[in-house]
Amino acid sequence: MRKCLFYLPVFFLTVFFSAFLSGFFPDFLSGRPLFAHERCYVKWVNDGDTIVLADGRHIRYIGINAPEIDHENKKAEFFGYTAKKYNKRLVLSKTVRLEFDKETHDRYGRILAYVFLNNGVFVNKVMIEKGYAYCLSRRPNNKYDQVLLQSQRDAMSAKRGIWRNWKEKKARYWGNRRSKRFHYSICAFGKKITRENKIVFLRKWDAFWAGYAPCKKCMAGEK
Ligand SMILES: [Zn+2]
Incomplete structure (x- = not known):
């Protein structure tokens, strides 16, 4: 029993220090997953x-x-x-x-x-x-x-x-404020964007500048 009382604190101290050294606590306190x-x-x-x-x-x-x-x-x-x-x-x-x-x-x-x-x-x-x-x-x-x-x-x-060597086509692009993607105006996904979420770009450059990425369906392979 006495032995047990000695080992218990040693066990907890070991756990505490290994957790501290592995950077566990800052993540734990911020609510992120363990061992982030x-x-x-x-x-x-x-x-x-x-x-x-x-x-x-x-x-x-x-x-x-x-x-x-x-x-x-x-x-x-x-x-x-x-x-x-x-x-x-x-x-x-x-x-x-x-x-x-x-x-x-x-x-x-x-x-x-x-x-x-x-x-x-x-x-x-x-x-x-x-x-x-x-x-x-x-x-x-x-x-x-x-x-x-x-x-x-x-x-x-x-x-x-x-x-x-950036080149622009003459086109209109529809951006989705929620998904942060932009599409050609003919794209089926682009057509589904709700009015509140839609933003129009006249150049791809402007869409990229605003943090939008091209749709994989309608702009596959384009930059
Ligand atoms: Zn698209």
Whole structure:
């Protein structure tokens, strides 16, 4: 019994300090899921916004979308391989810190994360800043939307990466304030936008500047 009285406090102190050291408390106090930060080794880079960890888990960067590389029967998009190459340079064979938002997985079973290098570099943000990806806001994972949009505006102003040699078609685009997507006015999804949520853009550039991302259906493959 006496032995037990000794071990109990030791047990609790150990638990407390390991939790403290693992950064558990700040997240606990803010109501976020437990162990909201993780350190992991990157063994593979799929493209500009997806990586694979040493334990086989697939990570999809939150808040950004990089141009696609070749997959299935689809051809690579403009800047797809450049984005992949740059992402590789940033994270391949490195230990990164993952930070999560409200949803931890997407519908393909990939883990949704903000990725940070050991020196604090915010990878999702750098991909946008360099013009290798654009903002893809998706509720409820909006923690860094404003930060990412500011970086996108910097990249646009400096005409980096995908923003270089920008061309506009003569068209009208309908944005959805709720989903933060924009469509050609002929798109079925665009037609469903309610009047309160609809915003008209006369240039794609303006839609991107406002933080809207192109609809995957009506603008597939376009930037
Ligand atoms: Zn559309």
